[in-house]
Amino acid sequence: MSFCVLPSGAKTLKNVTVPASLIGQTGDLITTDLTIKDGKIKEGEIVKTDAGQPAETTIDIPVIDMQGAMVFPTFVDMHTHLDKGHIWPRASNPDGSFMGALETVRADHANWSAPDVEARMDFALRCAYAHGTKAIRTHIDSLDNLAASSFGVIKKMQEKWAGKIDLQASCLVAIDRIFKDEGDFPAIAKIVAEGGHTLGSVTYPVPDLKERLLDFFHFAMMYDLEVDFHVDETDDPTSDTLRTIAETVLELGFKNRVTVGHCCSISVMPEETADEIIALVAKAGLNVVSLPMCNMYLQDRYKGRTPRWRGVTMAHELHAAGVNVSFASDNTRDPFYAYGDLDMIEVMREATRICHLDHTDVPWVNAFLTNPATACGFDAPTLAAGAPADLVICNARGWTELFARPQSDRVVLRDGDPIDRTLPSYRELDAIVS
Numbered sequence: 001m002s003f004c005v006l007p008s009g010a011k012t013l014k015n016v017t018v019p020a021s022l023i024g025q026t027g028d029l030i031t032t033d034l035t036i037k038d039g040k041i042k043e044g045e046i047v048k049t050d051a052g053q054p055a056e057t058t059i060d061i062p063v064i065d066m067q068g069a070m071v072f073p074t075f076v077d078m079h080t081h082l083d084k085g086h087i088w089p090r091a092s093n094p095d096g097s098f099m100g101a102l103e104t105v106r107a108d109h110a111n112w113s114a115p116d117v118e119a120r121m122d123f124a125l126r127c128a129y130a131h132g133t134k135a136i137r138t139h140i141d142s143l144d145n146l147a148a149s150s151f152g153v154i155k156k157m158q159e160k161w162a163g164k165i166d167l168q169a170s171c172l173v174a175i176d177r178i179f180k181d182e183g184d185f186p187a188i189a190k191i192v193a194e195g196g197h198t199l200g201s202v203t204y205p206v207p208d209l210k211e212r213l214l215d216f217f218h219f220a221m222m223y224d225l226e227v228d229f230h231v232d233e234t235d236d237p238t239s240d241t242l243r244t245i246a247e248t249v250l251e252l253g254f255k256n257r258v259t260v261g262h263c264c265s266i267s268v269m270p271e272e273t274a275d276e277i278i279a280l281v282a283k284a285g286l287n288v289v290s291l292p293m294c295n296m297y298l299q300d301r302y303k304g305r306t307p308r309w310r311g312v313t314m315a316h317e318l319h320a321a322g323v324n325v326s327f328a329s330d331n332t333r334d335p336f337y338a339y340g341d342l343d344m345i346e347v348m349r350e351a352t353r354i355c356h357l358d359h360t361d362v363p364w365v366n367a368f369l370t371n372p373a374t375a376c377g378f379d380a381p382t383l384a385a386g387a388p389a390d391l392v393i394c395n396a397r398g399w400t401e402l403f404a405r406p407q408s409d410r411v412v413l414r415d416g417d418p419i420d421r422t423l424p425s426y427r428e429l430d431a432i433v434s
């Protein structure tokens, strides 16, 4: 049940609480009025005036006192794995470890027919849409001959969800499998380029990392692609592939957007080493995305031992160095993360708690909205006049109320009208994942 019922069509939402940065102001939260007309945000309240005024100002529209309800633009979830989502019932992680995840997923690849991937992906997109997300980047497992089939499903989903969810995809291929002239990667890169997707890889500290990265960037430059890496998702402080990625970007003068995800290991390195790498990341202009829920699940998990580390990257230090830092969902109900529902309010709540995004002057709310949009090239979410009225409205008047409850009773408007927020039932997937 929604906490309030809003009419379709034009309306003025009086007394809403919005993050100042999203209406181009400084500070934390601001109380304002938002008028919605023709599916777009207008400034202030549309006042009924006498005849003789421009037509636009003479309409009479409902005015609703929102009593301080928080309003956000719809969210951007820039790092997900829609092709893996919801396989948990048939492919659970045996011990919650990273290796357990990798091996379980690899064995499950045999089940990833196009209809299987499509059913799970569409389910996940319905969840994301209902929670108030408008743009998503997903990684696509591309080895084991999956690229042609799974990118085919992406194309179908992009068409089906056009206007509702802006969907981007990035191939996911282990760096030690990337060669310029042999193996599967040349064909995968071609599929990525032809579909206008993003070139992606997961880097490990392999002895020939530099050569493999140069082969990767060969394709990124040949096809003029944006790139997205899974980087150092480990508690091994000697895993410093982030440094090599930053150095390679600088050496090549690579100018397209580069995203690096996870980057967990810098936070267990000696401080001076981490600072050096962070400076390089800033110089290379890399966009960092942290995946706190998945990191907390997989990192520092040793049987019979209580975790002592939260698993996340150095978000505050990266931000202070001028790096564009974002947060995203990562996996949902698969061996890499047993939970999750592509709910960016959950991601914002958990990231705030895990990474201590509270008690700072930094407008961290941007890390779930404008920062990921910048990293991926999605339309910038904003509450400024003229923006589409794609809004998430919560029955909370400030951060403590917002993060204390899951906001399951939130209202989502798309083009100014409330959407049906009913979540799909897991039972729907029983036939394929049980």
Ligand SMILES: Nc1ccnc(=O)[nH]1
Binding pocket: 081, 084, 202, 230, 233, 294, 330, 331, 336
């Ligand atoms: N965290 C993750 C690493 C690699 N693959 C995934 O699906 N998730």
